Amino acid sequence: MRQVLFDELDEIRQKLLNAADEVKENAYNPYSKFYVGAAILTDDDLVITGANVENVAYGSTICAERMAIGRANAMGKRIFKSMAIIARGENTDHKKVTGPCGACRQMIFEFSCLSGKDIEIIMSNTRKDKIIISTIRELLPMAFGPVGLGVSIEEYVN
Ligand code: THU
Numbered sequence: 175m176r177q178v179l180f181d182e183l184d185e186i187r188q189k190l191l192n193a194a195d196e197v198k199e200n201a202y203n204p205y206s207k208f209y210v211g212a213a214i215l216t217d218d219d220l221v222i223t224g225a226n227v228e229n230v231a232y233g234s235t236i237c238a239e240r241m242a243i244g245r246a247n248a249m250g251k252r253i254f255k256s257m258a259i260i261a262r263g264e265n266t267d268h269k270k271v272t273g274p275c276g277a278c279r280q281m282i283f284e285f286s287c288l289s290g291k292d293i294e295i296i297m298s299n300t301r302k303d304k305i306i307i308s309t310i311r312e313l314l315p316m317a318f319g320p321v322g323l324g325v326s327i328e329e330y331v332n
Contacts, residue, residue, distance in 0.1 A: 175308040183296075183305070187256065190215050191298055191305070194258040197223040198238065204228060207264035210238035210272065214246050217253040217289070222246040239278035243285065252332050254285050256294040268301045279314040286310050287319045288327055 180188065190213045198211025203226060210226045224242030228235040236244075239259065246252065261272035274282065274295065286293045292309040299305075311317070320327045 175306060175312060178305050178307055180298075180302045180305060186215065186219060187258070187296060190221055190256060190258040191260065191296060191302065193221050193223050194238075194260045195298075195300065195302070197225045198260055198262065200225040201238070202227045205230070205232060205235075208261060209263075210259070210261040212238040212242040212274075213258045214242045214251075214254050215256040215258075216246065216251045217255055218251075220249075220251060222249065222251060237275055237278050239274050240281050243281055250332055252285060252330060253289045254282075254293050255291075256296060257282065258296040258298065260298050260300055262300045266300070269299055269304070271297045271299050271304050271306055273297055273313065279310065280317070282310045283314050283317045283319060284327075287321070288331055 194211040194213040198209040201209040203209060205228050212224045214222045222242055222245050224238045224245055226238045227241060259274060282293055292311045295308045295310055295313060297306045
């Protein structure tokens with residue numbers, strides 16, 4: 175895990191972070207008023223975004239990260255290089271950096287198993303003056319994956 179400056183990110187990662195920042199404003203969040211945006215960078219440098227969608231039955235809520243993964247899959251994209259995440263509270267949580275929840279870490283890890291490569295996770299506050307870079311394997315140590323079940327997911331690589 176390391177902290178970087180926005181200017182130290184390459185152009186595509188700056189674009190990724192800005193896409194996550196922008197899409198968070200589309201959060202459907204009447205219950206928490208928490209705005210989360212996620213942006214996936216695919217192996218062919220496509221940026222695919224997602225925002226959190228809440229539900230009155232709270233447990234039915236889906237996080238921004240999993241929304242982005244679902245959109246990517248629907249587009250036939252499953253090989254991810256990176257994911258950027260930005261969140262804010264109702265008023266302005268500008269200083270805080272938000273990491274992906276446990277369920278999202280597990281879901282991201284699935285696609286790391288699919289590609290056979292680690293996935294970079296870029297987490298930033300909304301001011302973009304605190305940016306932490308990690309990877310899904312660092313964020314989910316001793317993860318449970320398809321190998322644990324003895325299942326091959328190879329045929330889903332696209
Ligand atoms: N949320 C995300 O979208 N991603 C996370 O990693 C953390 C939580 C959303 C779910 C819910 O809509 C709101 O933030 C508060 O938990």
